[in-house]
Amino acid sequence: KAGVTQTPRYLIKTRGQQVTLSCSPISGHRSVSWYQQTPGQGLQFLFEYFSETQRNKGNFPGRFSGRQFSNSRSEMNVSTLELGDSALYLCASSLEGHSYNSPLHFGNGTRLTVT
Amino acid sequence: AQSVTQPDIHITVSEGASLELRCNYSYGATPYLFWYVQSPGQGLQLLLKYFSGDTLVQGIKGFEAEFKRSQSSFNLRKPSVHWSDAAEYFCAVGAHGDAMRFGAGTRLTVKP
Numbered sequence: 001k002a003g004v005t006q007t008p009r010y011l012i013k014t015r016g017q018q019v020t021l022s023c024s025p026i027s028g029h030r031s032v033s034w035y036q037q038t039p040g041q042g043l044q045f046l047f048e049y050f051s052e053t054q055r056n057k058g059n060f061p062g063r064f065s066g067r068q069f070s071n072s073r074s075e076m077n078v079s080t081l082e083l084g085d086s087a088l089y090l091c092a093s094s095l096e097g098h099s100y101n102s103p104l105h106f107g108n109g110t111r112l113t114v115t
Numbered sequence: 116a117q118s119v120t121q122p123d124i125h126i127t128v129s130e131g132a133s134l135e136l137r138c139n140y141s142y143g144a145t146p147y148l149f150w151y152v153q154s155p156g157q158g159l160q161l162l163l164k165y166f167s168g169d170t171l172v173q174g175i176k177g178f179e180a181e182f183k184r185s186q187s188s189f190n191l192r193k194p195s196v197h198w199s200d201a202a203e204y205f206c207a208v209g210a211h212g213d214a215m216r217f218g219a220g221t222r223l224t225v226k227p
Contacts, residue, residue, distance in 0.1 A: 003158075004158075033214060033215065035217070040124070040219060041219060042121075042205060042217050042218055042219035042220045043205065043207075043217035043220075044217075045214050045215070045216060045217075048214040055214070056213060056214040058214070090158075090159070092159075098209075098211075099209065099214050099215050100147055100209030100210055100211065100212075100213055100214060100215050101147045101166065101209050101211075102209075103149070103161045103164060104151075104159075104161070104215060106151075106158040106159040106160075107158060108157070108158045109158070
């Protein structure tokens with residue numbers, strides 16, 4: 001069974017631009033979560049989706065948005081990029097309906113660099 | 116919301132020595148607790164989890180963790196560290212109605 005797939009692996013963008021990241025969960029997994037990883041900050045929770053509904057949202061500005069499609073694939077979008085948005089963005093899927101009590105399966109991430 | 120603290124940013128141990136990585140959580144009820152490992156260039160992998168029952172849980176790669184309610188802790192241990200254990204380790208907590216939250220991570224260096 002294929003793991004969580006994130007595309008693209010690397011992105012370089014300029015301040016003020018917007019970016020869309022994609023995540024395909026493990027087949028059969030319906031819950032998708034997104035995290036931002038930066039050195040010293042660990043993984044900061046962005047969003048959690050289940051059956052196309054946002055279940056939880058982290059403490060990020062409105063420039064960060066996401067969605068989930070009927071096939072469980074998910075995208076996140078960051079508008080008006082800032083230098084501080086440079087990070088590794090991780091997507092994780094879980095088999096259970098909630099991520100809080102189910103092991104997360106992570107993708108390899110998208111490395112975003114904002115210049 | 117619940118929170119997780121990993122007090123040690125970086126730990127160095129000699130190969131063959133024992134290891135303990137600390138994790139403290141803040142949550143009113145008993146949370147769901149996890150340890151993940153991120154090896155260089157690889158994605159995060161689940162080491163072990165605690166939901167209820169026996170407070171000492173065994174995981175993969177020879178790791179174990181002990182849940183101590185009185186100390187709000189879930190420390191990760193390994194009796195003898197191998198060079199391949201060098202990685203970053205993340206403690207995570209899940210609570211009903213909220214998403215899984217992660218600590219800032221502890222980077223482990225293994226000396227030959």
